[in-house]
Amino acid sequence: MHGRLKVKSSEEQKAEKKKEQQKKLVAYQMGMKKILSSRQKETYDKESFGISAQLLCVNPDIYTLWNYRKEVILIEHDKSKEDEVEGEEKFGQFLNTEISLTEQCLVANPKSYGSWHHRYWVLLLHPKPNWEKEFMLCTKYLNYDDRNFHCWDYRRLLINKIGITLTSEIKFSTDRLNANFSNYSSWHYRKSAVFTDPADSSAWFYLRWVLSNPALTKDKKEKLMEQFEQLEELEPDCKWILMAKCWLTGSLILSDCDHTDDRVLYYKRLLKLDPMRKGQYQQYLQLKD
Amino acid sequence: MATLIKDVKLSDNIVKKVLFEKHIDFINDYGQDENNYEYGMTDYLRISGMYWALTALDLMNSEPAQGKDKVVEYIKQCQDPQSGGISACIGHDPHILHTLSAVQILAMYDQLNAIDTDGVVRYIQGLQQPDGSFAGDKWGEIDTRFSFCAVMTLSLLKKMDVINVEKAVDFVASCKNFDGGFGSRPLSESHAGLIYCCVGFLSITNRLDIVDQETLAWWLCERQLPSGGLNGRPEKLPDVCYSWWVLSSLTILGRLHWIDAEALKTFIFACQDTETGGFADRPGDVADPFHTVFGLAALSLLGYESIQKVNPTYCMPQRIIDKLELKPQYLS
Numbered sequence: 001m002h003g004r005l006k007v008k009s010s011e012e013q014k015a016e017k018k019k020e021q022q023k024k025l026v027a028y029q030m031g032m033k034k035i036l037s038s039r040q041k042e043t044y045d046k047e048s049f050g051i052s053a054q055l056l057c058v059n060p061d062i063y064t065l066w067n068y069r070k071e072v073i074l075i076e077h078d079k080s081k082e083d084e085v086e087g088e089e090k091f092g093q094f095l096n097t098e099i100s101l102t103e104q105c106l107v108a109n110p111k112s113y114g115s116w117h118h119r120y121w122v123l124l125l126h127p128k129p130n131w132e133k134e135f136m137l138c139t140k141y142l143n144y145d146d147r148n149f150h151c152w153d154y155r156r157l158l159i160n161k162i163g164i165t166l167t168s169e170i171k172f173s174t175d176r177l178n179a180n181f182s183n184y185s186s187w188h189y190r191k192s193a194v195f196t197d198p199a200d201s202s203a204w205f206y207l208r209w210v211l212s213n214p215a216l217t218k219d220k221k222e223k224l225m226e227q228f229e230q231l232e233e234l235e236p237d238c239k240w241i242l243m244a245k246c247w248l249t250g251s252l253i254l255s256d257c258d259h260t261d262d263r264v265l266y267y268k269r270l271l272k273l274d275p276m277r278k279g280q281y282q283q284y285l286q287l288k289d
Numbered sequence: 290m291a292t293l294i295k296d297v298k299l300s301d302n303i304v305k306k307v308l309f310e311k312h313i314d315f316i317n318d319y320g321q322d323e324n325n326y327e328y329g330m331t332d333y334l335r336i337s338g339m340y341w342a343l344t345a346l347d348l349m350n351s352e353p354a355q356g357k358d359k360v361v362e363y364i365k366q367c368q369d370p371q372s373g374g375i376s377a378c379i380g381h382d383p384h385i386l387h388t389l390s391a392v393q394i395l396a397m398y399d400q401l402n403a404i405d406t407d408g409v410v411r412y413i414q415g416l417q418q419p420d421g422s423f424a425g426d427k428w429g430e431i432d433t434r435f436s437f438c439a440v441m442t443l444s445l446l447k448k449m450d451v452i453n454v455e456k457a458v459d460f461v462a463s464c465k466n467f468d469g470g471f472g473s474r475p476l477s478e479s480h481a482g483l484i485y486c487c488v489g490f491l492s493i494t495n496r497l498d499i500v501d502q503e504t505l506a507w508w509l510c511e512r513q514l515p516s517g518g519l520n521g522r523p524e525k526l527p528d529v530c531y532s533w534w535v536l537s538s539l540t541i542l543g544r545l546h547w548i549d550a551e552a553l554k555t556f557i558f559a560c561q562d563t564e565t566g567g568f569a570d571r572p573g574d575v576a577d578p579f580h581t582v583f584g585l586a587a588l589s590l591l592g593y594e595s596i597q598k599v600n601p602t603y604c605m606p607q608r609i610i611d612k613l614e615l616k617p618q619y620l621s
Contacts, residue, residue: 005573005575006562006569006574006575022326024326028329032332059333061333062333063333063382064380066428067382067426117428147522149477149478149480153472153477201523202523206467206468208504208507209467209468209504212504275549276513276515276517276549276552277547279547280506280507280544283546
């Protein structure tokens with residue numbers, strides 16, 4: 001149960017709620033019983049198939065119901081092959097309804113593993129899968145919540161199917177970064193995020209990785225150091241800038257002992273600015289001794 | 290331009306101790322009544338729910354009111370004789386998540402012989418894919434969570450040799466990201482829950498050399514927010530279950546001291562429901578067994594007295610792991 005606020009209610013409200021819940025529970029248990037027994041007999045009646053859709057719309061995490069639907073779909077798939085004229089068309093339509101069901105479930109619960117997997121499984125079986133439409137839907141959902149990692153994961157599956165070369169584009173830009181650091185254009189765009197809002201942590205995680213690149217020359221590091229110092233004048237209490245200076249001097253240290261003393265100062269200041277993580281800073285300070 | 294940090298504000302009157310009696314009652318009452326709404330509606334995760342509840346009880350030095358025998362009997366009925374896998378509840382389908390939970394419970398109760406363990410081994414072995422990854426069940430969903438489930442189950446059964454460990458490691462390694470973290474599949478975003486799965490996997494397979502210790506430990510300790518609570522990804526709200534995913538990973542990496550233990554303890558205390566017992570994800574939310582076990586397990590790692598010592602890899606009582614002579618790898 002995530003993010004469900006506990007609300008105080010009167011005895012009357014509690015009794016009313018309990019009655020309501022009891023009804024739902026009985027309906028759920030009867031529905032499950034009907035589906036599971038029809039499945040055992042391998043009769044796969046339409047009514048059970050319909051009930052399973054209703055139950056999944058309420059709770060898409062009942063994984064066995066998705067499995068049951070997959071079994072029915074596979075039977076329909078076999079049946080469709082018998083009709084050479086219209087079989088494929090009809091089966092495609094049948095799957096379109098299934099795709100709509102997963103969409104309904106995802107609108108209600110965008111983080112259900114079962115719905116995402118079922119949707120992809122159905123599309124793989126579809127005689128004419130519309131991957132472009134899927135890709136557009138992904139974009140739509142990411143506009144609602146751009147941190148939904150299920151949706152990002154799904155998008156990556158689609159990219160492989162569509163043949164959009166996004167993966168290769170990412171690789172391309174990474175390769176560009178690795179190969180040629182003197183041409184900053186590739187990563188400057190990302191680095192600028194740090195300078196736009198130094199308090200937002202996301203960009204700093206990215207920066208640490210960029211700074212760990214062995215292709216970064218001493219010359220470039222010193223230029224960056226200057227930029228961080230300018231930024232620090234504007235944001236004197238920003239711990240991220242100090243950390244970035246630590247990373248920079250950390251990788252400079254072999255060639256330049258002058259920075260050892262600077263790092264000690266940075267870590268001492270970090271101890272004050274960010275006491276929650278003092279264990280980390282103290283450990284680095286001890287390494288210096 | 291300043292970014293607001295997503296966090297919660299703790300009240301001033303936090304109980305600064307674990308309310309053991311309340312939590313024990315909460316757990317025992319939870320599993321007592323099939324007609325209880327919350328319980329009845331969650332049968333599709335029953336065996337995992339039992340693992341959360343029974344581990345919570347054990348960490349609190351208690352035993353299930355319903356008796357261990359009943360638990361073992363129920364698990365037996367959930368094993369599918371054909372595939373060997375174990376389902377969430379009677380009549381539902383086998384899945385690796387519940388197979389692991391069942392094996393964890395039986396290992397805790399020294400009752401592994403109650404089920405067909407060869408069947409379990411066969412089931413797990415059959416879920417490994419050519420690229421080394423593991424599917425959750427026969428329908429083929431791939432996730433690093435399932436890699437972790439596979440090696441945890443097999444190591445508890447001393448049968449690691451039935452899978453291709455090298456390839457399994459390769460797959461997990463391919464899910465490592467630029468920030469040192471891990472995701473559910475290659476290129477997936479780092480997430481504390483999946484980091485625990487991958488770090489735990491590498492600790493069982495003795496391959497922590499794959500981890501960028503300093504970078505990952507830094508990412509993990511940055512999960513701590515001013516309230517003391519930990520979140521699962523940058524710019525997200527704190528949640529008690531991340532106390533476990535983040536803290537266990539930091540412990541395995543030998544960097545538990547990189548977070549503020551006292552502040553985290555206070556946050557976890559604040560998530561206790563002082564009326565009903567149990568822990569919620571955040572202060573003031575509804576408590577459940579899932580957050581209860583992970584709250585207690587995190588407090589155990591923080592050295593809270595009178596909670597059983599928990600193993601950071603297996604999330605099981607340390608004495609069971611010692612008894613089974615399992616020695617997952619830890620970095621210093």
